[in-house]
Amino acid sequence: MSKNATFADQPGRPALFYGWIVVASAFATTFVGFGSAYTFSAFLNALQAEFAASRGSVSLVFSLAGFLYFALGVLSGPLADRWGARRLLVAGMVLTGAGMALAGMARTLGEVYAAYAIGIGVGVGLAYVPALGTIQRWFVRRRGFASGLAVSGIGVGTLVMPPLAAFLIDHWGWRTAYLVLGVGAVVVGVGMAMLVADDPRDRGLWPDGDLAPPAPVAGTTAASPAGFGLMEALKTRRFAALYVACMLCSFGLFVPFVHLVPYALDQGIAQTSAVLLLGAIGVGSTAGRFFLGNVADRMGREPALILMYAGMAASLLVWLLSIGLWGLAVFALVFGVFYGGCVALLPALVADYFGGKNIGAIIGVLYTGVAIGTLVGPTAAGYIFDATRSYSLVIVASIGGNLVAAAIMWAVARWSRSGGAA
Template sequence: MPPSAPTNLDYTPPDGGWGWAVVFGSFISIGFSYAFPKSLTIYYKEIQEYFSATYSEIAWVSSIMLAAMYAGGPVSSVLVNRYGSRPVVMIGGVMVGAGMVASSFGTTIMHLYICVGIIGGFGLSFNLQPALTIIGKYFQVKRPMANGLAMAGSPVFLSTLAPLNQFLFDSFGWRGSFLILGGFVMNCCVAGALMRPIEVKPRASPATSANGAPGDKEQSPGARSPANKRGCAGRVNQFIDLSLFKHRGYLIYLVGNVVLFFGFFAPVVFLAPYAKHMQVDEYSAALLLSIFALVDMFARPITGLVANTRWVRPRIQYFFSFSVAYNGLCHVLCPLASGYGGLVVYAVFFGVAFGMLCALLFEVLMDLVGAQRFSSAVGLATIIECAPVLLGPPISGALVDLFHDYKYMYYACGVMMLVPGIFLFIMNYFNYKWLAQEAQQSQQQEDEEEAGAMEELRSSAENKPEETLG
């Protein structure tokens, strides 16, 4: 099994120290980024009645927000590469807060699409990507554990925001709640303040190539050769690394993710509405999200610890493939759950599956491309993934509108995750095999070149006495 990609940095990450404060800041930033769109589902039923909207129309609110969060990835990558994580996260916090405050004065569903979806979503993209990137700057050996702890921010915040949103709605209505949430999300600015730029201590030797691209020396965008900077593509490449589209492992990751994201968010978005459809009271429906989030909260750091072990880390792509397929299996079996007790069981198993996938989602990407290329890799991935993120929940909502039943939606989401899980497992097997063969060929070539050089030196040494005698 070939090793994971090195960090490709010009210094040795500290793996601790202020890095743990950075992890805490990322915990807050990631928590808001992923939990905020899901927690707003508490207001769906009431907003739907207020605007006389369908399930599909109301699902567009979170869908647009998540899609904008993903679509803003390349812009966020460029800003992070140029200015660092701290200012980008702080600007993102201000954008989300402003979008929520503006949405509290909305008079149409379109107003929510723009303020919550587009403005808020782009603000979340400025929170998510920098928080993921800076962890790779501070950690190398303990990176899976640090990523797992930071990603745990999502379930922690979701378990808090779900009941809080129900309380805010009962006390202030959805307009007052959105106004309060706008101020609450400004805490992302505090999280950004913790993301201090790392003090670089240069290494003695240059960094080596990334996994999946043997022998290809990594450079930062500002350090590329003039030949690479010529032309439009070269200028773009100074800000975001387009050569990743030649990276085999990265392309496998993208194909699997594009399919799985069609069924990734919808089961969470519709969990509370599904419970209400089954005549479960509002607080019990909100409690399902809290149970899901509580299990998810523990699953993510535990997954990070498991992924950091010497048995799993070299095979982490398989671990990720299993987590995707496990999510799909949970959704396929969900319609078999009967009553509130059955939904609780589903929420527990789904929480484990979702936590595993989220803890590994970006760690396996960094494992493939290395920390130096990660900012560009995640930016390009999110812009491609924004289409299924945008379309997934509305398509699922349309299935509910069509059949007046949630089970077909859960079947569809299950299949959309089972298929890429199997695909990723098979393709990662072949990718690992091909990487091993390429590494072996590269080693043989180096041995042959070294043997040729030694033979040349030996011949030169043998001929030298004859030249001296002559």
């Protein structure tokens, strides 16, 4: 068979490779989980008014949930490697929906903290890393593209869920909005989570739907197909560099998801237009995940990740210099593209470096760095705003973090070319 033969050219292959069903399941669970989490900006002003709270203290609601859903990957990743991803995804979707509903019943800000942390924080934490880890086992040649499609659920969720939340808040109040979103999360999330499957070999298949074991892919390591052990991977320079780069990027990564809408409202922009800025991040993010993952499969995932970090830094500069709706819309769209591309690339790059056997555990540990940045960044931004009435210092720090992350990955790429990256 020709090296360039298409899927349909290969006799014996099913009409639809089940890996794409797994991608659809991961898409739906990331749509529900992160879409639910990213509605928070639409609720921020209502929560401030309801509980007479500062912007910093309300921002901590999101930061606690974000810390948990990234930090818990260190547990959910190994559990998925051992038990399978399906039961974790189902439990995560149930908790996410319950957390939204309970937040709508909260009588104190502390109860909102608990509902978000236990519900969305733990719920997304149980589902996210297992969903990503599973995709890496189903694909090799098209790993970046498949990962991008799966996590584009985050981008579409960011596009759809915040405007839907704003509509529900305007018509029925924030408490009913949370209840409606919670019920929807359970129905859609659990239904799609039931479709996930852990390994193509369990169905008599090979990655990418091939009829034989895959040949080594250009740009991957020469590690055995089983991959690195967890402790073996953690001792490498590549892992240490990725960890620091992810943490530095994450200090500013989620600030727009919490503070862009309040920032726009402070500039006199109408609520309906301000919420659409999150939708613009979602549009850009979806495009970035869909297209840049595929581009990275061709140009190499290391240089592509450097481009993502540099692009986020440049987009944040646009935010710093913007006044008015259109400037913020340009920022949101461009930021979304590079943020989405970054999220799509990371799991595929980890699989390239360390193999697939312990991919869930390795990604889970890596994302504890993201958790630290998520906990500190949005909350610090809120308190800095309370003290200075400005986000300028926060945005400058976010630009710096992304530039340093890009420099770190540039060093990793140099190690790779010299054969000394391990």
